[in-house]
Amino acid sequence: MDVYFDHISTTRMDARVLEEMLPFLRENFGNPSNQHHIGQVARKGIGQAREQVARLIGCLNSDEIIFTSSGTEANNLALKGVVLANQKKGKHIIVSSIEHFSVLHVAKSMEKMGFEVTYLPVDNYGLINPQVVEGAIRTDTVLVSIQLANPEVGTIQPIEAISEITRAKGVLFHTDAVAAVGNLIVDVERLGVDLLSLSGHQFYGPKGSAALFVRQGTRVTPLIEGGIQERGRRAGTENVPEIVGLGKASEIAMQEVNSWSSHILRLRQRFWEGITKRIAHVSLNGHPDLRLSGNLNIGIEFVEGESMLILLDMEGIVASSGSACTSQALKSSHVLKAMGVEPVKAHGSLLFSLGKENTEEEIDYVLEKLPPIVKRLRAMSPLYKEKEEGDV
């Protein structure tokens, strides 16, 4: 059985998205910047996609959508673009300590460029306290960037409460919603954010398709200069097929996200209950309720994540882990660390991220395969020796 529980890495493209893209890979090959009729078909395609993406996030003016090549580029544009364009106001940026690296590493390099960054702490659930945001805002603060949902532990932040504060203080607010858009209802008006990043391959769209919402009137310095594509904010001939695919994925998500997430939530509950019944010494990383429906991040004590991943993979089961051993840099998850999870527990973290195509049978299959894997590795572990016999 082949079971995919790594939807936070990427999702399988919906067949309807591919159908929508195919004509733009063949007959509709034009350049949207051209006035002739071949170019106009392509232009129409991205115009429609812009509307579809805007509607998905409750944005009323599709001119506020800038297409980018990835969520990472959208985050880069949000941070560098806004900060560079608003230098007169100040040099201070606020981010959370559990942001994706496409925010954290940008913040680090902005520090080298002479900007100042405050990294906000999170609690044991990975939650940001809005009052802490308020306390960190200075008169020279230009931008606050806090993700909507954490890709690793799934924690959903109180974005509305934070945006009330940033608005009152006149500070721009960006949210990295890459893990959230297409997986839960996102509405930029209700959230009250000025900028929002999203990525197509997180919700059954094509890889390489993403967007940044930039509220009208927000000044952004382009990172890629050249022609006047994307109203001069992102130069370069548009990746028309992918943008069309992102549009279609947005349209589908808009209609189906509620049924997806209730199906996924049911599966996750079955999964978690099954694990707690079958394996001793496990804990849930992240918040019990304020989390992405598809996120099940668990800490399995006395064993290491990569070992579990390999043995799961041998059974056809694909997941991920926050263990240092699974990262190229051999660093354990900065998210779990910021949440105060002990290193030894972080090494034993497993992340199952569920998607719309997963089934109950797949959950039951993992529930059958995982306990013996844990048992086997625990029997090998020097950390487990004092534990009682009979534990799994």
Added chain:
Amino acid sequence: MFDYSQKVMEHFAHPRNVGEMENPDGVGEVGNPVCGDMMTFYIKVTDGRLSEVLFKTFGCGAAIAVSSMVSEMAKGKTLTEAMSITNKSVAQELGGLPENKMHCSNLGADALHKAILDYQSRNAEQIVAKCHCPYCNGSIVEESSFCQACGRECSINRGG
């Protein structure tokens, strides 16, 4: 899968010599859970050779495969031979390790060496007693370069 050689995967999937030892002659523990890997090696020494080697490991696929390989390589070897097992030779026997996992092979050899040193320190007196002069067969102390009984220059002859 996971950038590992077939040999690494084979040892990971079917590790040799896993377990704890009752009354071991030497124990070597390395690593700590903060950096990710922990290994404990247990050895039994018979007639100057490693007659039994067991290990327990908390760590990634490479760490487990390395432990298994080290235990295989060490079994039956004299202490001196076992001390000359290096990170390089372990990695080589495993058909190579991904670059960022080379440190796992360090841990494996280190844990074995530590177990041997532990054995040697436990048996320090015994070792001294077992040194004999090749000329007069009198007992000699390890640090000495000459036989105190007959006065002749001699290198230490262990295991007599």
